[in-house]
Amino acid sequence: MKFVSAIIKPFKLDEVREGLSAIGVQGLTVTEVKGFGRQKGHTELYRGAEYVVDFLPKVKVEIAIADELLEQAIEAIEKAAHTGKIGDGKIFVFDLMHVVRIRTSETGDAAI
Numbered sequence: 345m346k347f348v349s350a351i352i353k354p355f356k357l358d359e360v361r362e363g364l365s366a367i368g369v370q371g372l373t374v375t376e377v378k379g380f381g382r383q384k385g386h387t388e389l390y391r392g393a394e395y396v397v398d399f400l401p402k403v404k405v406e407i408a409i410a411d412e413l414l415e416q417a418i419e420a421i422e423k424a425a426h427t428g429k430i431g432d433g434k435i436f437v438f439d440l441m442h443v444v445r446i447r448t449s450e451t452g453d454a455a456i
């Protein structure tokens with residue numbers, strides 16, 4: 345199993361959700377976040393150190409998925425979230441060790 349955390353532009357959320365639903369993703373978590381990448385956000389030099397003075401609003405989409413769905417999920421997010429302009433975001437992928445569906449006590453793939 346894999347855990348995918350994608351940081352996207354907020355206005356792309358609906359398209360990303362639709363793209364993921366289309367490949368069979370049944371659950372996801374969305375969080376409003378702030379951040380900066382290489383080109384957005386501004387930094388300021390103060391006594392020789394660089395300080396971040398601006399964070400841009402982003403949305404974090406998190407999904408737990410079966411290994412077989414990983415490539416399709418990445419493609420779906422990329423396709424939906426892409427504008428080609430700076431700040432389109434990033435997709436982080438982690439190995440996922442364990443999942444429990446609390447209602448039924450199912451575990452692993454069956455619990456996703």
Ligand SMILES: Nc1ncnc2c1ncn2[C@@H]1O[C@H](COP(=O)(O)OP(=O)(O)OP(=O)(O)O)[C@@H](O)[C@H]1O
Binds near residue numbers: 380432433434
């Ligand atoms: N290395 C990182 N670690 C954690 N979060 C990051 C990292 N890089 C980017 N992010 C998050 O992703 C958001 C979007 O990043 P962004 O697309 O601006 O990255 P970038 O590397 O500057 O790419 P681009 O050149 O396309 O703008 C950031 O606001 C931040 O929330």
